[in-house]
Amino acid sequence: MKRQLAIVLLSASTLILPATLWAADPAAGAAGWTKEYPQADGSAARSCVTCHGRDLTQPGRQANTGKVIEPMAPSVNSQRLTDPAKIEKWLTRNCRWTLGRECTAGEKADFIAYIKTQ
Amino acid sequence: MNPFPFKSVLTLLLSGTLAMGSAHLAFADDDDDDDERGREKSGWFDSRETLAPVVNATYSEECGACHMAYQPGLLPPQAWAQIMTPDALANHYGDDASLSEALRTEISAFLGANATDVAQQMAPSGASNAGAASGSLPRITESTDFKREHDEIPARLVTGNPEVGSFSQCNACHRKAAEGNYDERWIDIPGHGPWKD
Numbered sequence A: 001m002k003r004q005l006a007i008v009l010l011s012a013s014t015l016i017l018p019a020t021l022w023a024a025d026p027a028a029g030a031a032g033w034t035k036e037y038p039q040a041d042g043s044a045a046r047s048c049v050t051c052h053g054r055d056l057t058q059p060g061r062q063a064n065t066g067k068v069i070e071p072m073a074p075s076v077n078s079q080r081l082t083d084p085a086k087i088e089k090w091l092t093r094n095c096r097w098t099l100g101r102e103c104t105a106g107e108k109a110d111f112i113a114y115i116k117t118q
Numbered sequence B: 001m002n003p004f005p006f007k008s009v010l011t012l013l014l015s016g017t018l019a020m021g022s023a024h025l026a027f028a029d030d031d032d033d034d035d036e037r038g039r040e041k042s043g044w045f046d047s048r049e050t051l052a053p054v055v056n057a058t059y060s061e062e063c064g065a066c067h068m069a070y071q072p073g074l075l076p077p078q079a080w081a082q083i084m085t086p087d088a089l090a091n092h093y094g095d096d097a098s099l100s101e102a103l104r105t106e107i108s109a110f111l112g113a114n115a116t117d118v119a120q121q122m123a124p125s126g127a128s129n130a131g132a133a134s135g136s137l138p139r140i141t142e143s144t145d146f147k148r149e150h151d152e153i154p155a156r157l158v159t160g161n162p163e164v165g166s167f168s169q170c171n172a173c174h175r176k177a178a179e180g181n182y183d184e185r186w187i188d189i190p191g192h193g194p195w196k197d
Helices: A003-018 A026-034 A084-099 A105-118 B003-015 B023-032 B035-039 B057-064 B078-083 B086-090 B101-114 B144-150
Strands: none
Touching: A026 A105, A084 A105, B057 B101, B078 B086, B078 B101
16 A cells, blocks of 8 residues: 555656646746747747737737737636647747747746736 | 549548548549549639638648648648648748647648649749758749739738738638638738729
8 A cells, every 4th residue: 555655656746846846936937928039040039929918818919920819818718728738739839939949847837837827 | 613622532532531521522423534634734723613611620720720721722732741741840931830740640631632633733833842941841822823813912912011911821811711712702902902903
């Protein structure tokens, strides 16, 4: 019994550790949201704001196509943050496009913690 | 007659991907007729017909997130294949459209089965077959037929028009583009209105 519990705990913590969920920090996510990344080719600096805007309760605009993006704030758009695969897919794409690299698990957790407060 | 659905059926049947529930199947009978091929060279741009609407929910969701989900019939199968490689998706016309392997496979199969047949494709000019770099990906808007249909439209109504942005946003001007209907009757250019030529 004890042994099993230990294994469960162990595996649970290895699952959670990389995601540093306990440390997810909405303030860090908010700062990351507006942080601008200058582009080497001289094009406009990029941030999450580029497509989603500063006010997450308002719709955004896909910067490359002009398509309207529904508000990111779960308080006004209950569809948001409901599908883990969708979240992961977009964070992968959007981090690569905005930061020029994939986000760390910690950065992703911060972004989600921030969006959840909106 | 619109040649496009007939060819799609051929591809559909050949590839054996029948799960898509496409209305194209209704035309299956005409498909064995080899003579049709020669006569169909003109392509859908001249056909004045409605393109088969997009009928795959996964495709509509994934490939309609940033722009309208282009009808598969707008490009030949090899062009879609180029667009759908993992590298090309990660460098997608200046954006990142990367997909999980499962989604990529599903969408590739759908596009392959519903694309325009090679025999009547709009030969993309300027688009090289070189590979994944975003600059060299094939474009509907780079095809000779597309350019011929759109060469009288001044840039100020397109790139100079914040409500359009580029020719890639078909649905900004073609009000029924999402239904595959590009008939001139339904053209309404933002800030300009219907097109009279």
